[in-house]
Amino acid sequence: MSHVANxxxxxxxxxxxxxxxxxxxxxxxxxxxxxVAFVGxxxxxxxxxxxxxxxxxxxxxxxxxxxxxxxPLGRTYDRVVxxxxxxxxxxxxxxxxxxxxxxxxTAITADPxxxxxxxxxxxxxxxxxxxxxxxxxxFATTALTLLRAHTGLHSDAVxxxxxDALAEPLPEWLAGCSQFTFLxxxxxxxxxxxxxxKVREAxxxxxxxxxxxxxxxxxxxxxxxxxxxxxxxxxPAGLADEVHATGGxxxxxxxxxxxxxxxxxxxxxxxxEARGLDPDSPRHLTRSVILSxx
Numbered sequence: 001m002s003h004v005a006n007x008x009x010x011x012x013x014x015x016x017x018x019x020x021x022x023x024x025x026x027x028x029x030x031x032x033x034x035x036v037a038f039v040g041x042x043x044x045x046x047x048x049x050x051x052x053x054x055x056x057x058x059x060x061x062x063x064x065x066x067x068x069x070x071x072p073l074g075r076t077y078d079r080v081v082x083x084x085x086x087x088x089x090x091x092x093x094x095x096x097x098x099x100x101x102x103x104x105x106t107a108i109t110a111d112p113x114x115x116x117x118x119x120x121x122x123x124x125x126x127x128x129x130x131x132x133x134x135x136x137x138x139f140a141t142t143a144l145t146l147l148r149a150h151t152g153l154h155s156d157a158v159x160x161x162x163x164d165a166l167a168e169p170l171p172e173w174l175a176g177c178s179q180f181t182f183l184x185x186x187x188x189x190x191x192x193x194x195x196x197x198k199v200r201e202a203x204x205x206x207x208x209x210x211x212x213x214x215x216x217x218x219x220x221x222x223x224x225x226x227x228x229x230x231x232x233x234x235x236p237a238g239l240a241d242e243v244h245a246t247g248g249x250x251x252x253x254x255x256x257x258x259x260x261x262x263x264x265x266x267x268x269x270x271x272x273e274a275r276g277l278d279p280d281s282p283r284h285l286t287r288s289v290i291l292s293x294x
Contacts, residue, residue, distance in 0.1 A: 002280045004202065008137040008265045012162045014129045015145040015154075021124075022149035028106040028122030029150045032060050034078035039068045041091055043136040043197060044083035044143075049190030051081075051147045057186060058151045065190075068092045081147075082107045085131065085139045087114025096120050108143050134282055135201050137265050140194065141258055148258075161259035170263065175270040177228040177249065180205060181219065182264065183212040188233035188257040195232060195264035202279040203271035212236050223248040232260045 022029070030036045036055065038048035045067050052063035066072070068082065068091040080103050084092045087109040096105050096119045107120035110130035117123055129142035148154045180199050184192035192209040199207035210219050213236055215229075223229060223246040230251035231239070243250045253260040272279040 002269065002278065003131070003133040004135045004137060004265075004279050005269050007131050007133055008262060008269070009166055011138045011141055011262055012159045012166070014126075014138050014142040015159050015162060017128055018126065018142045018146040019149040019154050021126075022146050022154070026124055028124050029147070030055065030061070030063075030079055030081060030106075035062045035076070036064075037071070037075070037077045037080045038063065038065045038083065039071055039080060039092065039095060040083040041068050041089050043140045043194055044085065044089075044092075046190040046194040046197065047083055047140050047144045048081075049193070050144055050187045051083075051190075053187035053190065054148055054153055055151050058153060060151050068095045071095050073098065077103055079104045079106060081105075082116070082120065083140075083143050084108070084116055085110045085136060087111045087116035092116065093119055108146065110139050133280055135198065135268070135279060137198070137262075141261060144258065158256045158258060161256040162262050165255055165259040165262040166266070168263075170267060170270060171251070173249065174228060174251070174267060175274045177226055178206065179222070179227040180207040180267075181215070181223065181227065181229045182207070182209040182232060183215055183229065183235070183239075184209070184232045184257070185212050185234065185236070191257050191261045192230075192232050195230065195261055198265050198268040199271060201282045202268035203275060203277060204282075205271055205275075212239060215239070216242070220246065230260075230264065232264075233257045 038052045040048045048065040052065040056063040082092050099105050105120045106122045107116045108124045109116050112125045129139045182192035182195040189211050196207040196209040199205050225247040228249045229243045232253045240250045269279045
């Protein structure tokens with residue numbers, strides 16, 4: 001098996017450990033009422049978007065999410081939370097350095113032997129969820145589980161759904177599709193974006209993501225036979241029928257949305273293997289983006 005396949009299969013256990021860590025009241029996580037910005041790059045950006053929507057939706061305080069390179073330095077926050085698996089991403093390190101002494105910062109990372117440990121004010125290390133693969137799976141979902149549990153929105157049922165997502169076979173026709181669209185609502189918009197990224201990275205496939213209600217406003221025009229539209233979370237009324245009317249295939253997300261992301265990760269590996277590609281060696285990608293001359 002590939003590294004990414006092995007790592008994504010370990011997610012239920014990682015999520016349990018993250019929930020235990022959250023229950024221990026680990027320092028550095030946002031307090032209720034704080035105005036918080038979550039930042040990251042790539043996968044970590046999409047997890048940041050999901051975390052911000054979850055937190056604000058739970059009434060924990062105003063929460064935003066930004067790509068680290070696009071953070072609005074003129075805004076005032078009580079805390080900035082950076083997600084960075086490697087702890088070496090250039091844009092994240094530069095932002096945390098600029099915020100030092102101005103805004104309290106927390107980094108959630110997988111590696112305690114990296115520069116982020118000294119540039120952030122506080123750190124949370126999820127070394128049990130670190131990965132060898134370029135394509136992120138378990139670190140991203142474990143970091144989101146930590147934040148989800150911290151806001152009281154995680155349960156054992158989520159882990160049970162993840163186990164089902166790993167055990168249940170994917171539809172036989174799905175890996176043969178030529179294009180994939182993932183849809184979300186609220187906090188699952190970030191998960192939809194991450195699902196599409198996984199399919200692009202691992203299998204070099206055409207994959208995209210949209211807020212579910214926005215899908216009708218143009219993107220549905222490219223849906224046809226041989227394409228799959230996958231809803232992560234609850235679908236707007238009538239949307240499945242509209243997809244069927246185009247000739248496209250509809251995938252209903254019946255599990256917890258984070259478990260649905262696990263299914264999408266499995267799809268990414270399956271499509272890569274069906275196309276004779278190595279999901280551990282995605283084109284033009286490295287495990288961490290470190291910009292020369294930065």
